[in-house]
Amino acid sequence: MLARTIAAILGAAGLALGAATPAAAAPPYATTASVNSIQFTESEVVSGREARLAGSWSLPDNPSAPAGFVVDLPSGLQGLTDSFTLDAPGGETMGTCVVTATQVVCDIDSTYIAENPLGLSGTFEFWANVTTSVRENTATTYDFGDVTAVVTVTPSPDLCTENCAFPGRDTIKEGFYNRDANQIDWYIKPAVPASGMAGGQLVTIVDILGPQQLILNEAPAVIEVMATNEIVTSELGSQSPGNWHPLPSADLTISPDNTTVSFTTRQGFYYELHIVTQVLDGGTLGTYGNSAEVTVGGDEPVEINATVVRQGGGGTGIGESVGRFAITKSVNGPAALVEDLTYTGSYTITLPDSTTQNGTFSVANGATWTSPDFPRDSTVQLIENDPAAPPSISWIGHTFSVNNFALLGGTQTDVTLTNESELATGAFEASKVITGGAAGLVPDDATFTLLYSYPEGPGFPAGSGSLELPASGETVSSPPLPVTASVTLTELTPPVYPGFTWGTATISPATFTIDSTETATSTVTNDTVLPAVPHAPAPTAAPAAVVPPAAGSLATTGGSKMAIPASAGLLLVLAGAALRRARRNPSAP
Structure with a gap:
C-alpha cells in the first residue's frame, strides 16, 4: 500500500517538474555555441566531495539549427547525472541540457532560435564530484577546451598521516541525496568513545522529519541499525569503525510510524541508524532538513540536525534582438467573483523606424497574456476596452501598472492591468x-x-x-x-x-x-x-301560577328582557370599528 501511495505522489510530482524528464541531446550541431566561461562557485573544493560549477554560452547571430554545445569534463571531475532546462526570462524553455559522468550537452530550441535570431546567450550550472586527490591545499587547473577553471582543492577529511587512531565521536547525523530515486539516506550515529559503547545500554533514536519527506520501511529493509566492533584503516590513513553488519530485526523496537527506533548495546560495539526517506516533491524544494533526538541509557536526550542539498543544475538564455510584454489581469471587487469574464484591449507598437503595428489582447482575471516579439527599443501603448459585465456589476475604473514604455532587448516587460468594481x-x-x-x-x-x-x-x-x-x-x-x-x-x-x-x-x-x-x-x-353574530334565542318562561284576575283587570303576558343587552353589545363593537376606520382613513364614507 505504501509503495502505491508513494508512486502516486511521485507521479504527480513528475507531472509538475518538467526538468525531471531527461532532455534528448543531439549533437553534432549545424552551429556550435561558444562556451565563454566555466568557474567553480566556491574558491575551495574538497577532494572526494561534490562541487558546483557555473558557465556562460553564446551563439552567433542568425545561427543555423540545430545549435548547441558540448562540454567535455576533464580528468579529476566526474559529472553528477542530471538534466535541466535553459529558461528564458518569461519562463519559456529555450533549451535543454544533459549531464553525464563525462560531458555536459546542451541543445538550443530551434523554434526559439527562429524567433530570436540575434544575441542569443545564457548561463548554465552543474555539479561534479572532485576526484583529484591531494595531501595539502593545492591550486588546480581544470581544462575544458576553450576555457579553464582554477580552484583550490583541499585534502579529503579522511586523509591522515599521523595520530590516525579513531578518537571516538560525538552524536552526529548526515545525509546523502540519491537523485536517481529522489531518496535521502540518513545516518544517525550515537556518541561513542574510542573503545566502543558500554554494554546493556538502551539507545532510543527519534527521527524528526523535515518537509516533503516520508520514511520508507518496506523490503528491502530501509530502517536498519548497523553494528560493528571493528576499527578499519581507510586508503587515506584515517581510522574509523568498519565492516558493519545489520542487527537482527528481532533486536529492534520500531514505532508504528517508523520514527522511533530502540535497541540495547553490547560492550565494545559501535552503532549507527540508517533510514531512507522518500522525497515527495521530486526535488523541487532543493534543501531538505532532518532532526533527531538520541538518548543513551539514562543520559539526557541529544538533539542533532542535518540538511541535504539536491545537487541539480539549471540554466538561462535569451535572444537580445527582441523584447516582449505580458499583461496580467487583476480584478478587485465583486466582479472578481464572476466567472468567464474576458477583458480585451488593444496595443500600438511604434517600431524604431517610426512605423507602427497594432494588435489586440484578451485576458481573463488572474491569467497572463503574452505579446509577440517586437524589435528592441519599440514603444508600447496600451488601451483597454470597456469591460462587459452583468448588470449587477458597476465598473469604477482601470489602471495599467506601466504604459507607454520601451521594450528592452532580451527582456519581457510585465504589466498588471487592474480593474476596480463595485456592486450595482x-x-x-x-x-x-x-x-x-x-x-x-x-x-x-x-x-x-x-x-x-x-x-x-x-x-x-x-x-x-x-x-x-x-x-x-x-x-x-x-x-x-x-x-x-x-x-x-x-x-x-x-x-x-x-x-x-x-x-x-x-x-x-x-x-x-x-x-x-x-x-x-x-x-x-x-x-x-368579524365573528358571526348569533341570534338571541327566545326565552322560555317558567309556568306562571294561576292567579285569578282581580275583578276588572287584564291578564299579564310573558316577554324577553335578555335580548336587550346582546343587541346593545353588538352595536357598541360596530360603532368602535367604524370610529377606528374613520380615524385611519378620514375620507372614507
Missing part, C-alpha cells in the same frame, strides 16, 4: 393595506413583518432581510440590494387582536427583480373577518 444596487418599496369589517379594530401602532430573500447571482451571494410595515399604510423602502437579484416576499403571521380574525394575506407582487432605474413597489393586503 437598487431597492424596492412596500406598504400595508388592511381591509374588512374589523379593520378599525387593528391598533394604530401595529406593525407587520415582511420578509424578503434572493438567491446568489453574478458577483453577489444570496441574501435576506425584513421590513416592518406600519398599519397606517406608510411606504417603507428596502436597503440597497444587488441589481438583478430575484426577490421573493413573504409575511410573518400577523399578531392576534381581540374581536376579529385575519383572512388570507395577499402580496402583490410577491416576486420581482431589482433594477437600478426603477423601484419595484409591493402592496401587502390583510383582510379582517
Whole structure:
C-alpha cells in the first residue's frame, strides 16, 4: 500500500517538474555555441566531495539549427547525472541540457532560435564530484577546451598521516541525496568513545522529519541499525569503525510510524541508524532538513540536525534582438467573483523606424497574456476596452501598472492591468393595506413583518432581510440590494387582536427583480373577518301560577328582557370599528 501511495505522489510530482524528464541531446550541431566561461562557485573544493560549477554560452547571430554545445569534463571531475532546462526570462524553455559522468550537452530550441535570431546567450550550472586527490591545499587547473577553471582543492577529511587512531565521536547525523530515486539516506550515529559503547545500554533514536519527506520501511529493509566492533584503516590513513553488519530485526523496537527506533548495546560495539526517506516533491524544494533526538541509557536526550542539498543544475538564455510584454489581469471587487469574464484591449507598437503595428489582447482575471516579439527599443501603448459585465456589476475604473514604455532587448516587460468594481444596487418599496369589517379594530401602532430573500447571482451571494410595515399604510423602502437579484416576499403571521380574525394575506407582487432605474413597489393586503353574530334565542318562561284576575283587570303576558343587552353589545363593537376606520382613513364614507 505504501509503495502505491508513494508512486502516486511521485507521479504527480513528475507531472509538475518538467526538468525531471531527461532532455534528448543531439549533437553534432549545424552551429556550435561558444562556451565563454566555466568557474567553480566556491574558491575551495574538497577532494572526494561534490562541487558546483557555473558557465556562460553564446551563439552567433542568425545561427543555423540545430545549435548547441558540448562540454567535455576533464580528468579529476566526474559529472553528477542530471538534466535541466535553459529558461528564458518569461519562463519559456529555450533549451535543454544533459549531464553525464563525462560531458555536459546542451541543445538550443530551434523554434526559439527562429524567433530570436540575434544575441542569443545564457548561463548554465552543474555539479561534479572532485576526484583529484591531494595531501595539502593545492591550486588546480581544470581544462575544458576553450576555457579553464582554477580552484583550490583541499585534502579529503579522511586523509591522515599521523595520530590516525579513531578518537571516538560525538552524536552526529548526515545525509546523502540519491537523485536517481529522489531518496535521502540518513545516518544517525550515537556518541561513542574510542573503545566502543558500554554494554546493556538502551539507545532510543527519534527521527524528526523535515518537509516533503516520508520514511520508507518496506523490503528491502530501509530502517536498519548497523553494528560493528571493528576499527578499519581507510586508503587515506584515517581510522574509523568498519565492516558493519545489520542487527537482527528481532533486536529492534520500531514505532508504528517508523520514527522511533530502540535497541540495547553490547560492550565494545559501535552503532549507527540508517533510514531512507522518500522525497515527495521530486526535488523541487532543493534543501531538505532532518532532526533527531538520541538518548543513551539514562543520559539526557541529544538533539542533532542535518540538511541535504539536491545537487541539480539549471540554466538561462535569451535572444537580445527582441523584447516582449505580458499583461496580467487583476480584478478587485465583486466582479472578481464572476466567472468567464474576458477583458480585451488593444496595443500600438511604434517600431524604431517610426512605423507602427497594432494588435489586440484578451485576458481573463488572474491569467497572463503574452505579446509577440517586437524589435528592441519599440514603444508600447496600451488601451483597454470597456469591460462587459452583468448588470449587477458597476465598473469604477482601470489602471495599467506601466504604459507607454520601451521594450528592452532580451527582456519581457510585465504589466498588471487592474480593474476596480463595485456592486450595482437598487431597492424596492412596500406598504400595508388592511381591509374588512374589523379593520378599525387593528391598533394604530401595529406593525407587520415582511420578509424578503434572493438567491446568489453574478458577483453577489444570496441574501435576506425584513421590513416592518406600519398599519397606517406608510411606504417603507428596502436597503440597497444587488441589481438583478430575484426577490421573493413573504409575511410573518400577523399578531392576534381581540374581536376579529385575519383572512388570507395577499402580496402583490410577491416576486420581482431589482433594477437600478426603477423601484419595484409591493402592496401587502390583510383582510379582517368579524365573528358571526348569533341570534338571541327566545326565552322560555317558567309556568306562571294561576292567579285569578282581580275583578276588572287584564291578564299579564310573558316577554324577553335578555335580548336587550346582546343587541346593545353588538352595536357598541360596530360603532368602535367604524370610529377606528374613520380615524385611519378620514375620507372614507
